[in-house]
Amino acid sequence: MSDYIKKCPDCGSIKLISKKERGEIICRDCGLVIEDKMIDFGQEWREFDSDQAGKRRRTGAPMTVTKFDRGLSTSVGTDSDIYRLGGKSKDKYKRLQKWQQRISTAIERNLKLALAELKRVSSYLKLPASVVEDSSEIYRNAVQRGLVRGRSMESVVAGTLYAACRRHEVPRTLDELATASGIDKKEIGRTYRFITRELGIRILPSNPVDYLPRFSSALKLSAKTQSKAVEILEKAQEEELTSGRGPTGIAAAALYVAALINTEKRTQREVADVAGVTEVTIRNRYKELLKELKLEEELKPTVVVKTEETTETEE
DNA sequence: AAGACGAAAGTGGTTGA
DNA sequence: TCAACAACTTTCGTCTT
Numbered sequence: 001m002s003d004y005i006k007k008c009p010d011c012g013s014i015k016l017i018s019k020k021e022r023g024e025i026i027c028r029d030c031g032l033v034i035e036d037k038m039i040d041f042g043q044e045w046r047e048f049d050s051d052q053a054g055k056r057r058r059t060g061a062p063m064t065v066t067k068f069d070r071g072l073s074t075s076v077g078t079d080s081d082i083y084r085l086g087g088k089s090k091d092k093y094k095r096l097q098k099w100q101q102r103i104s105t106a107i108e109r110n111l112k113l114a115l116a117e118l119k120r121v122s123s124y125l126k127l128p129a130s131v132v133e134d135s136s137e138i139y140r141n142a143v144q145r146g147l148v149r150g151r152s153m154e155s156v157v158a159g160t161l162y163a164a165c166r167r168h169e170v171p172r173t174l175d176e177l178a179t180a181s182g183i184d185k186k187e188i189g190r191t192y193r194f195i196t197r198e199l200g201i202r203i204l205p206s207n208p209v210d211y212l213p214r215f216s217s218a219l220k221l222s223a224k225t226q227s228k229a230v231e232i233l234e235k236a237q238e239e240e241l242t243s244g245r246g247p248t249g250i251a252a253a254a255l256y257v258a259a260l261i262n263t264e265k266r267t268q269r270e271v272a273d274v275a276g277v278t279e280v281t282i283r284n285r286y287k288e289l290l291k292e293l294k295l296e297e298e299l300k301p302t303v304v305v306k307t308e309e310t311t312e313t314e315e
Numbered sequence: 316a317a318g319a320c321g322a323a324a325g326t327g328g329t330t331g332a
Numbered sequence: 333t334c335a336a337c338a339a340c341t342t343t344c345g346t347c348t349t
Contacts, residue, residue: 189327244338244339246340249340268318268319268320277341278340278342279318280342281339281340281341283319283320284339287320
């Protein structure tokens with residue numbers, strides 16, 4: 001009966017934080033991401049007898065903005081139905097069908113296509129439903145404001161998804177969006193900026209910490225290393241090392257250092273690849289982190305000894 | 316041979332006149 | 333609208349393990 005209570009496989013703690021808006025369950029004690037693709041199948045009401053069941057159960061799909069008509073439209077039969085009708089009924093049917101077609105305007109047709117594309121891309125990226133819904137809403141607004149004209153539908157979809165991810169603090173890199181949607185990275189960036197500006201969507205600069213769980217699990221690093229990286233990032237933010245820098249680069253460097261400290265070394269190339277930055281960037285951030293946060297002592301003692309020896313040989 | 320390191324030149328975006 | 337600028341990338345050579 002306690003299906004809902006899970007133990008953290010790493011430290012055994014049962015103090016888990018469920019982050020629904022991110023679709024993640026996180027252990028409060030060690031920071032391990034236990035499940036990152038959760039779906040809530042439960043019903044939010046209770047029923048005690050058939051009378052209550054009749055009142056409280058609802059049928060039909062939930063209303064959602066991911067359907068182009070919010071799941072509410074009616075369609076007037078299909079053409080195969082017409083052969084079961086005769087005479088007057090047939091005329092009436094035809095008339096109704098015509099009206100229905102007039103109601104679906106160009107906007108709705110566009111939305112229908114766009115939302116299909118949006119679903120395709122988001123399922124490829126395994127994005128939580130809340131992000132998809134938000135993205136649909138943004139796209140709907142964009143279409144109604146006529147912002148899609150002159151741009152490809154796909155690029156606008158990618159742009160709105162990028163914006164929605166940022167808003168929900170589950171950032172994906174532009175590169176990831178680019179490979180998922182097949183749209184050029186620059187193009188996505190352009191439409192993203194255009195759409196958010198025109199619609200007045202305020203988006204905070206993304207926090208490097210938000211990237212850590214994904215990068216860390218892609219590199220198969222321990223939860224310990226991941227929380228170490230969080231710690232490093234927090235210190236780095238206090239020292240103002242993060243402003244103006246690409247958040248992915250900082251996240252990658254923090255993870256790299258944390259891995260070194262915990263003797264789970266990953267090469268700069270490995271880290272760079274999952275973070276979508278170059279080794280050079282990691283090196284630069286990494287140097288800054290070591291200098292400003294005095295992390296040298298935490299690295300292997302052999303390194304420290306060596307630098308002491310080499311000081312004698314300097315000129 | 317692979318990884319780490321750093322210099323130099325190039326790219327795309329932002330800012331301020 | 334243009335030039336200066338910062339961050340990041342690409343490329344390449346050198347050093348270390």
